[in-house]
Amino acid sequence: MKERNEMKIFGLDISLDHGGIVVLNGDGKVINYCFLTATKKYIDVDPKHGFLLSKKGEDESKETFRLRRMKEYLEKLVDFERIMPSVEAMFFSIEGYSYSSKTTSICQIAELTGYLKHIIFEDGGCIRIHDPLSVKLFAVGKGSCMKKDIVNEALSQGFNIPGGLVKKKQVKKKESVKVEEFDGPATDLADAYFLANMIYIELKLRSGELMLRQLKENERRIFLRVTKKYPVNILDRSFVQK
Numbered sequence: 262m263k264e265r266n267e268m269k270i271f272g273l274d275i276s277l278d279h280g281g282i283v284v285l286n287g288d289g290k291v292i293n294y295c296f297l298t299a300t301k302k303y304i305d306v307d308p309k310h311g312f313l314l315s316k317k318g319e320d321e322s323k324e325t326f327r328l329r330r331m332k333e334y335l336e337k338l339v340d341f342e343r344i345m346p347s348v349e350a351m352f353f354s355i356e357g358y359s360y361s362s363k364t365t366s367i368c369q370i371a372e373l374t375g376y377l378k379h380i381i382f383e384d385g386g387c388i389r390i391h392d393p394l395s396v397k398l399f400a401v402g403k404g405s406c407m408k409k410d411i412v413n414e415a416l417s418q419g420f421n422i423p424g425g426l427v428k429k430k431q432v433k434k435k436e437s438v439k440v441e442e443f444d445g446p447a448t449d450l451a452d453a454y455f456l457a458n459m460i461y462i463e464l465k466l467r468s469g470e471l472m473l474r475q476l477k478e479n480e481r482r483i484f485l486r487v488t489k490k491y492p493v494n495i496l497d498r499s500f501v502q503k
Contacts, residue, residue: 270289272460285458298312303426355391378501389495398482407443422447
């Protein structure tokens with residue numbers, strides 16, 4: 262493994278209209294972050310770390326808007342922290358597709374994410390894809406957890422997400438009982454934070470600095486977990502790289 266001061270670890274939570282990136286150094290410390298949003302009020306809360314995405318033009322076709330927005334999104338991502346490798350070792354943790362989600366945008370999300378993977382791959386970055394369930398299990402140990410739980414866990418671990426990036430809303434749970442849930446850039450940043458930490462822990466396990474028995478149960482489970490798509494656990498799978 263490269264020296265810690267030669268390394269950057271990126272957690273990327275990508276969607277069409279919003280997203281978050283968290284950057285760790287080789288010691289696992291947050292050194293930068295950014296969020297993308299089409300809602301200006303969130304930029305006003307944290308202008309240093311926010312990128313405002315433009316909205317659809319009045320006379321712009323939906324197809325033109327999608328391509329223009331994708332170009333804009335990618336340009337902002339590449340500009341941030343020089344995603345194009347600026348140090349010798351750069352690792353990227355990306356959340357995989359949520360095939361069970363009720364969305365008609367899965368193809369557009371795939372186009373955006375695929376092009377980003379291509380940029381990282383061509384420039385020598387190392388990519389790890391994590392399914393959404395693994396991110397939830399790693400963060401709070403519960404695959405059915407709410408976004409609110411993940412944000413609160415990130416805050417409890419010292420990731421100082423500005424409170425104004427949280428949008429609170431009411432959602433229905435079992436028996437039609439309404440409970441408070443979170444939305445907004447804070448949820449993207451919390452996911453990105455745990456995605457980055459998943460690679461940080463993986464690298465420490467690979468180097469022998471950390472043993473599986475030293476991890477919390479929900480963290481250890483991620484590195485031993487196998488699925489139908491991935492019948493081999495993470496530690497036996499190589500990174501996606503040139």
